[in-house]
Amino acid sequence: MEMRTKPFLQEVAEDLIAKFGSQLQNCAIIFNNKRPSAYLQKHLADIIQKPFFSPSFFTIQEFFANATKYKIADFYLQFFTLHKIYNQLLVEEKLETISSHKFFPLAKIILSDFSQIDSDLVDAEKLYQDLEDISIINKDFDYLSPEQYEFLAQFWTSYSEGKHKKQQELFIKMWRRMPKLYHKFHETLKAQDYITNGQAYRLLAEENINEQEFLKTFEKGKIVFVGFNALSSAEAKIFTQLQEAEKALFYFDADKYYLDDPLQEAGLFLRKNINQLGLKNVFESQPSLMKTTKHSVNVFKVQGQSAQAKILNHILVDDYEETEEIGSTVVVLADESLLIPTLQTIPTNYNGNDIDLNVTMGFALATSSIFGLADLWLTSQLEVLKSDKVSYKNVEAFVTHPLSGLSQKMRDKIQTALLNENIVEIDHQRLLKQSGLFEVFYKKIDKPENVVTYLLEVLDYVLTRLSNAKTLKKIDAELFVKAIQELNRLHDTFGKHISKEEIPFVIYLVQKSLQAIAVPLAGDPLNGIQVMGLLETRNLNFDKVVVLGFNEGIIPKSSIGNSFIPDSIRRVYGLPVLENLDAISSYMVYRLVQRAKNINFVYNSLTDESTSGEASRILKQLEFESGFDFKYHELNLDVKTEPFKEVKIEKEGNEFIQKTLQVYLDKKKAISPSALTQYISNPIDFFFNYIALIKEPKEVSAVVEANEIGSVLHKVMEYFYQDLRVAEITAELINERRKLVPSLIQKAFNFVMFKNPDKVHEYKGMQKVVLAIVDAYVTIILDQDVKQTPFNIISLEQKVEAEIAFPLNGKEASIKIFGYIDRVDVKDGITKIIDYKTGSDKLTFKDIPELFNSDGKHINKALIQTLLYTYAYEQYAGKTSVEPNLYIVKTMNKDGIWFKSGRQNLSGDYLEEIKPEFLAELRKKLTELFEAPYFVASAVPDNYKYSIYKTLFGK
Numbered sequence: 001m002e003m004r005t006k007p008f009l010q011e012v013a014e015d016l017i018a019k020f021g022s023q024l025q026n027c028a029i030i031f032n033n034k035r036p037s038a039y040l041q042k043h044l045a046d047i048i049q050k051p052f053f054s055p056s057f058f059t060i061q062e063f064f065a066n067a068t069k070y071k072i073a074d075f076y077l078q079f080f081t082l083h084k085i086y087n088q089l090l091v092e093e094k095l096e097t098i099s100s101h102k103f104f105p106l107a108k109i110i111l112s113d114f115s116q117i118d119s120d121l122v123d124a125e126k127l128y129q130d131l132e133d134i135s136i137i138n139k140d141f142d143y144l145s146p147e148q149y150e151f152l153a154q155f156w157t158s159y160s161e162g163k164h165k166k167q168q169e170l171f172i173k174m175w176r177r178m179p180k181l182y183h184k185f186h187e188t189l190k191a192q193d194y195i196t197n198g199q200a201y202r203l204l205a206e207e208n209i210n211e212q213e214f215l216k217t218f219e220k221g222k223i224v225f226v227g228f229n230a231l232s233s234a235e236a237k238i239f240t241q242l243q244e245a246e247k248a249l250f251y252f253d254a255d256k257y258y259l260d261d262p263l264q265e266a267g268l269f270l271r272k273n274i275n276q277l278g279l280k281n282v283f284e285s286q287p288s289l290m291k292t293t294k295h296s297v298n299v300f301k302v303q304g305q306s307a308q309a310k311i312l313n314h315i316l317v318d319d320y321e322e323t324e325e326i327g328s329t330v331v332v333l334a335d336e337s338l339l340i341p342t343l344q345t346i347p348t349n350y351n352g353n354d355i356d357l358n359v360t361m362g363f364a365l366a367t368s369s370i371f372g373l374a375d376l377w378l379t380s381q382l383e384v385l386k387s388d389k390v391s392y393k394n395v396e397a398f399v400t401h402p403l404s405g406l407s408q409k410m411r412d413k414i415q416t417a418l419l420n421e422n423i424v425e426i427d428h429q430r431l432l433k434q435s436g437l438f439e440v441f442y443k444k445i446d447k448p449e450n451v452v453t454y455l456l457e458v459l460d461y462v463l464t465r466l467s468n469a470k471t472l473k474k475i476d477a478e479l480f481v482k483a484i485q486e487l488n489r490l491h492d493t494f495g496k497h498i499s500k501e502e503i504p505f506v507i508y509l510v511q512k513s514l515q516a517i518a519v520p521l522a523g524d525p526l527n528g529i530q531v532m533g534l535l536e537t538r539n540l541n542f543d544k545v546v547v548l549g550f551n552e553g554i555i556p557k558s559s560i561g562n563s564f565i566p567d568s569i570r571r572v573y574g575l576p577v578l579e580n581l582d583a584i585s586s587y588m589v590y591r592l593v594q595r596a597k598n599i600n601f602v603y604n605s606l607t608d609e610s611t612s613g614e615a616s617r618i619l620k621q622l623e624f625e626s627g628f629d630f631k632y633h634e635l636n637l638d639v640k641t642e643p644f645k646e647v648k649i650e651k652e653g654n655e656f657i658q659k660t661l662q663v664y665l666d667k668k669k670a671i672s673p674s675a676l677t678q679y680i681s682n683p684i685d686f687f688f689n690y691i692a693l694i695k696e697p698k699e700v701s702a703v704v705e706a707n708e709i710g711s712v713l714h715k716v717m718e719y720f721y722q723d724l725r726v727a728e729i730t731a732e733l734i735n736e737r738r739k740l741v742p743s744l745i746q747k748a749f750n751f752v753m754f755k756n757p758d759k760v761h762e763y764k765g766m767q768k769v770v771l772a773i774v775d776a777y778v779t780i781i782l783d784q785d786v787k788q789t790p791f792n793i794i795s796l797e798q799k800v801e802a803e804i805a806f807p808l809n810g811k812e813a814s815i816k817i818f819g820y821i822d823r824v825d826v827k828d829g830i831t832k833i834i835d836y837k838t839g840s841d842k843l844t845f846k847d848i849p850e851l852f853n854s855d856g857k858h859i860n861k862a863l864i865q866t867l868l869y870t871y872a873y874e875q876y877a878g879k880t881s882v883e884p885n886l887y888i889v890k891t892m893n894k895d896g897i898w899f900k901s902g903r904q905n906l907s908g909d910y911l912e913e914i915k916p917e918f919l920a921e922l923r924k925k926l927t928e929l930f931e932a933p934y935f936v937a938s939a940v941p942d943n944y945k946y947s948i949y950k951t952l953f954g955k
Contacts, residue, residue: 005289005293005541005543005595005596005597006595007039007043007540007541007595008227008251008253008539008540008541008595009036009039009040009043009226009539009540009541010043011283012040012043012226012251013040013043013044013046013047014043014047015251015282015283016029016044016055016224017044017047017048019249020221020222022052022053023220023221024044024052024053024054024055024221025052025053025054025055025221026055026218026219026220026221027055027056027218027221027222027223027224028055028056028057028058028063028217028218028221028222028223028224029055029056029057029058029224029226030057030058030059030060030063030223030224030225030226031057031058031059031060031226031227031538031539032059032060032227032228032229032538032539033059033535033536033538033539034059035360035525035532035536035538035539035540036226036227036538036539036540037057038525038526039525039526039539039540040057040226041054041057042526055221055224056217056218060228060235061197064197064200064201064204064238065197065200066214067200067204067209067212067214067215068195068200068203068204068212070190070193070194070195070199070200070203071193071194071195072194072195072196072197072200073189073194073195073196074493075111076490076493076494076497076509077189077194077493077497078111078185078189078196079104079107079111080497080498081185081188081189082107082110082111082181082185083100083103083107084188085181085184085185085188086098086103086107086177086181088184089177089180089181089184093173093177099502099505100501100502100505101502101504101505101508104505104508104509108562109562109563109564110178110181110564111196112561112562112563113563113564113565114182114185114196114198115196115197115198116198116563116565116575116576117182117198117575118196118198118199118201118202118234119197119198119201119202119232119233119234119235120232120233120234120573120574120575120576121202121205121206121233121234121237122233122573122574122575124178124179124182124183125179127565127569127573128175128176128178128179128182129179186199201232201234201235201238202234204234204238205233205234205237205238205241208241209238209241209242210241210242210245210247215247218247222247222248222249223242223247223248223249224248224249224251225239225248225249225250225251226251226539227251227252227253227538227539228250228252228273229252229269229270229273229538229584229587230269230580230583230584231269231272231273231277233574236273236277239273239277239279240277240278240279243278243279243280249282250273250279250280250281250282251281251282251283252270252273252274252279252281252283253283253539253591254267254270254274254281254283254286255286255288255289255290255590255591255594256286256287256288256290256291257288257290257291257590257594257626258270258290258586258587258590259271259274264586265579265582265583265586266583266586266587266589266590266591267587268580268583268587269583269584269587270587289594289595290590290593290594290626291627293595293597294597294629295593295596295597295599295626295628295629296597296598296599296628296629296631297599297600297601297622297628297629297630297631298315298598298599298600298601298630298631298632298633299600299601299603299615299619299630299631299632299633300315300600300601300602300603300633300634300635301603301605301615301632301633301634301635302602302603302604302605302634302635303604303605303606303635303636304604304606305335305337305338305341305604305606305608305611306338306341307604307635308338308341308548308549308602308603308604309338309341309342309344309345309548310341310345310635311602311635312331312342312345312346312546312548313345313346313347315546315600315602316329316331316346316529316546317350319529319544320347320350320351320353320355328542328543328544329529329530329542329543329544329545329546330529330530330531330532330537330540330542330544330545330546330592331529331530331531331532331546331548332532332533332534332537332545332546332547332548332592333361333531333532333533333534333548333549334533334534334547334548334549334550334551334554334555334616335548335549335551335554336361336533337549338548338549339359339361339363339364339531340367342531342548343359343531346529355528355529356527356528356529357528357529357531358521358525358527358528358529358530358531359520359521359531359532360520360525360530360531360532360536361518361520361531361532361533361536362518362519362520362521363475363479363518363519363520363521364517364518365479365482365483365514365515365517365518365519366514366515366517368475368476368479369401369402369403369476370403370459370476370479370480370483371483371514371515372401372403373401373403373404373458373459373462374455374458374459374483374510374514375511375514376394376397376398376401377441377455377458378455378507378510378511379394380394380395380398380441380442381444381445381451381454381503381507382504382507384428384442384444384445385444385445385503385504387425388427388428388429389425389426389427389428390425390426390428390431390442391424391425391426392418392423392424392425392426395418395426395431396415396418398441399411399414399415400415403462403466404437404441404462405437405462405465405466405469405471406437419698420755421754422753422754428442428444437461437462437465440457440458440461441458443457445503447499447503448498448499448500448501448502448503448505448506449494449498449499451503451506451507451510452487452490452491452494452506452510453491455487455510456484456487456488456491459480459483459484459487460484463480463484475521478519478521479519482517482519483514483517486513486514486517487510487514490509490510490513494506494509530542534547534555534585534588534589535588537588537592538588538591541592541595541596542592542596543595543596543597543598544596544597544598544599544600545592545593545596545598545599545600546600546602547589547599547600547601547602548602549602549603549604550601550602550603550615550616550618550619551603551604551611551612551613551614551615551616552612552614552615552616552617553611553612553614554611554616555585555589555616555618556581556582556584556585556586556616556617556618557581557585559578560576560577560578560580560581585618586618586621589618590618593622599628601615601616601619603615603616603619645954646936646937646954647684647937647952647953647954648684648934648935648936648937649684649687649934649935649936650933650934651932651933651934651935652933656691657687657691660690660691661691661929661930664815664816664930665808665813665814665815665930667803667814667815667816669816670801670815670816670817670818671815671816671817671818672817672818672819673817673819673864673865673868673869674861674865675689675690676817676864676868676925677859677861677864677865678690679925679929680851680852680854680859680861680864680925681854681859681861681938681943681944682854682937682938682943682944682947683854683929683932683935683936683937683938684935684936684937684949684953685944685947685949686929686935687935688949688952688953689949694949694952696948708752708753708770709770709773709774709777709838710836710837710838710839711752712745712748712749712752712770712774713748713774713777713778713836713838713889714797714822714836715747715748715751715752716741716744716745716748716774716778717778717781717796717822717823717836718796718797719744719747719748720737720740720741720744720778720782721793721796721823722796724737724793725793725795725796728790728791728792729785729789729790729791729792729793730789730790731786731789734782734785734786734789735786738782741775741778741779742771742775745771745774745775745778746761746763746771748774749761749763749767749770749771749774777838777889780889780892780893781836781887781889781892783893784887784892784893784897788825788827790827791825791826791827792825792826792827793823793824793825794824794825794826794831795821795823795824796822796823797820797821797822797823798820798821798824799818799819799820800818800819800820800821800869800872800873800876801816801817801818801872801876802816802817802818802871802872802875802876803815803816803817803875804817804871804919804922804923804926805923806922806923806924806926806927807923807927808927808930808931809931813930815926817868817872818872819865819868819869819872821833821834821835821869821873822834822835822836823836824873830881830883831873831877831879831881831882831883832882832883832884832885833866833869833870833873833882833883833884833885834885834887835862835865835866835869835884835885835886835887836887836889837862837886837887837888837889838889838890839888840890841860841861841862841886841888842860842862842888843886843888843891843895843896843897843898843899843900844860844899844900844901845858845860845863845899845900845901846858846901847901848914848917848918848921849921851863851864851918851921852864852921852922852924852925854938854939854943855938855939855940856940857940857942859943860899862886862888863884863886863899863906866884866885866886866899867884867915867918868922869884870882870883870884870915871915871918871919881911881912883907883911884899884906884911885897885898886898886899937953
């Protein structure tokens with residue numbers, strides 16, 4: 001087996017023991033991040049092989065925080081302090097103050113700028129002065145991203161596109177405020193014994209760190225800085241001071257390949273540290289591993305974002321069986337959104353062996369059901385604050401949320417009750433009355449201090465209930481604990497700041513802080529396969545490296561983050577610029593690669609809104625210059641389509657179907673015209689709807705569906721003519737009664753939507769539109785009726801029933817049909833059946849046989865229905881020569897109200913000729929319904945275009 005390349009930290013451990021021996025306990029070892037200390041301790045233990053006193057380990061922030069006598073202020077203390085001072089400055093300028101909500105996005109940018117100014121030891125007065133001069137000379141905002149523009153636009157509401165000059169003047173005023181804001185902000189914090197991280201750096205750099213009390217602890221040893229790359233000006237100054245006082249050692253992880261070549265950006269910062277600052281690298285004469293060791297690189301081009309994770313099982317298959325003491329395989333997620341696909345891909349065991357997996361990067365709370373519940377609580381509270389009501393969709397989300405712990409029976413009960421009432425918003429009081437979790441969840445926030453307390457109560461209640469029921473998953477338990485810790489921390493921080501804030505703003509802060517939580521998943525930081533983000537790989541080495549998301553725009557990143565300091569000035573003062581990110585990303589990749597034997601880069605080749613579809617430029621550079629052994633793989637995902645299979649339902653031998661059909665033959669159940677037309681257009685739909693009884697689930701909706709508009713119209717027309725039926729209908733009577741239409745429409749709407757015609761209801765948005773549409777339709781119908789006057793109305797919404805006989809298996813059978821006829825009129829001795837239609841029905845038909853052809857394109861449902869009504873009415877009332885009229889509100893002004901075949905209107909003698917032919921075809925169709933061996937789908941897709949059963953019959 002070939003020799004492993006020694007990890008960087010093992011080399012550091014060997015060198016430290018050689019230099020310090022037992023005096024190592026007096027040293028402080030400082031890293032950029034927390035992760036490497038566990039590895040270094042393991043290497044030290046492996047070399048010493050007996051108990052020893054450990055050196056002290058710090059991250060650079062911890063070390064500087066310990067070295068200063070102040071406490072470090074957290075983000076919220078900084079935000080509230082900054083906001084208060086900013087408003088004081090506005091008051092001094094006799095300007096209106098700014099709300100927390102509007103100031104929040106700006107504060108984040110200002111604080112980040114202040115922090116950079118401090119850690120790079122820039123003179124704030126001077127920088128802001130310069131910027132102001134530039135604005136005055138060159139009133140030009142090119143460097144602001146659209147997002148920053150938007151912040152500014154919210155910030156100065158007086159801004160509008162036409163007032164560009166005004167915007168600039170306000171911008172300059174803001175800059176004049178900055179030096180004052182900066183000094184007052186730091187003074188106010190210091191008065192309470194707090195400073196920011198950036199200020200801690202500045203203080204230590206300006207006061208000479210060697211005199212700090214804290215450093216005396218390490219007098220017998222050294223302060224050892226391991227694996228640093230890009231340094232801020234403050235770090236550079238402190239490092240130099242420590243080196244001059246002979247108190248520091250520096251272990252830089254460098255390779256001559258990029259260190260000695262000024263064109264390699266990976267070495268940019270190390271060249272600066274070693275050549276310009278003169279920091280001495282303990283490992284200065286190392287051979288170049290990039291050039292001398294063998295590296296094999298596999299590049300995987302994958303189509304799709306999460307598909308990148310799916311390739312892991314192919315790459316890692318050998319590692320699933322490894323059980324080395326220090327894991328030698330890492331999966332680096334350059335794109336951290338790939339964490340969940342990765343966890344879903346790597347199995348928990350393989351060939352009977354458990355797979356050790358350690359995820360160091362933390363699982364985002366925002367992707368968990370716990371965040372879902374907290375977020376739902378926060379949005380529901382906003383609704384309660386606003387209107388004392390909660391929207392149906394939020395109540396439904398709560399009732400069906402996996403953590404609400406309601407039984408299926410209880411869920412169904414609540415949902416059914418709400419569906420039946422069709423309420424879009426539910427009264428807050430009504431929710432409180434449900435007791436139990438409802439009472440806790442919907443308790444109204446009465447003051448800003450209670451936002452966090454009440455949310456903790458909710459989480460506490462849910463957690464207790466789940467643990468008692470023993471249904472709590474391990475990962476959920478960890479997420480709960482972390483969320484509760486974070487909320488308690490927030491509660492302490494918010495303590496004295498938020499009593500005067502508005503509740504919605506506090507809710508917004510809580511949402512933001514919960515979104516930012518990542519929970520480290522339990523696992524051994526040394527064993528097994530490690531899963532981490534690129535930043536966490538600093539100082540660590542692995543033989544096998546897999547990088548997912550190796551795309552341009554992700555690595556290196558394509559933006560530096562929001563700042564109000566333009567690029568040109570950043571360059572003058574040595575503040576970070578975009579190229580720094582390129583150099584840092586390149587260094588992290590090269591450093592990881594230089595000691596790895598087996599390297600796998602996976603990138604997404606699909607272009608979408610989040611990725612460019614291109615591999616990272618770092619990969620291109622390595623291909624071009626490194627001389628590594630490259631192999632290329634392409635993962636093409638086969639698109640599999642289901643083979644088409646015709647779905648047909650066999651009737652013979654199916655007891656259930658035969659029984660259900662028999663119910664119709666025994667006339668225990670009647671068939672409606674719409675059931676018949678459903679059978680004619682797509683027979684299999686009839687099976688799903690009327691035999692299997694599969695119905696579409698009801699939904700609560702504030703929007704009125706198209707079929708409901710029809711129902712409202714029918715109801716209005718019924719109300720309109722109810723009292724006029726007694727006498728002959730004249731134009732005067734109709735016109736006199738028109739003024740009642742608006743109130744009749746509201747009554748009809750309330751009847752259809754809420755089953756309660758007299759309900760008092762405030763109409764909103766789309767509902768008002770629906771009332772207006774119905775109003776227009778009523779006008780069209782009444783205008784048509786005025787043209788027909790005088791006439792008499794015999795009935796409204798009358799139910800009719802009739803029997804139809806047809807041959808079945810050589811004998812005669814019959815079924816009962818029933819329907820509700822919108823209106824029956826008599827005009828000049830002719831009885832007319834009136835049917836209102838709000839859809840896109842047609843008056844034309846080809847011929848009668850085509851009306852019944854399930855595989856044809858000329859089925860006219862409206863005609864079949866009205867002829868059925870005509871037949872039923874003639875049977876029922878003992879009349880002949882009854883004429884069908886169709887009121888299609890969308891087209892009746894233009895096309896009239898009679899059915900037509902060619903140019904011939906369906907009335908008079910032609911109608912009487914057609915009726916027997918219609919009955920004969922209808923009988924044939926009924927024979928088919930009860931006798932044909934199968935229920936099949938129509939051969940014409942248009943006939944089932946709007947069917948809700950398409951997926952069931954494979955279309």
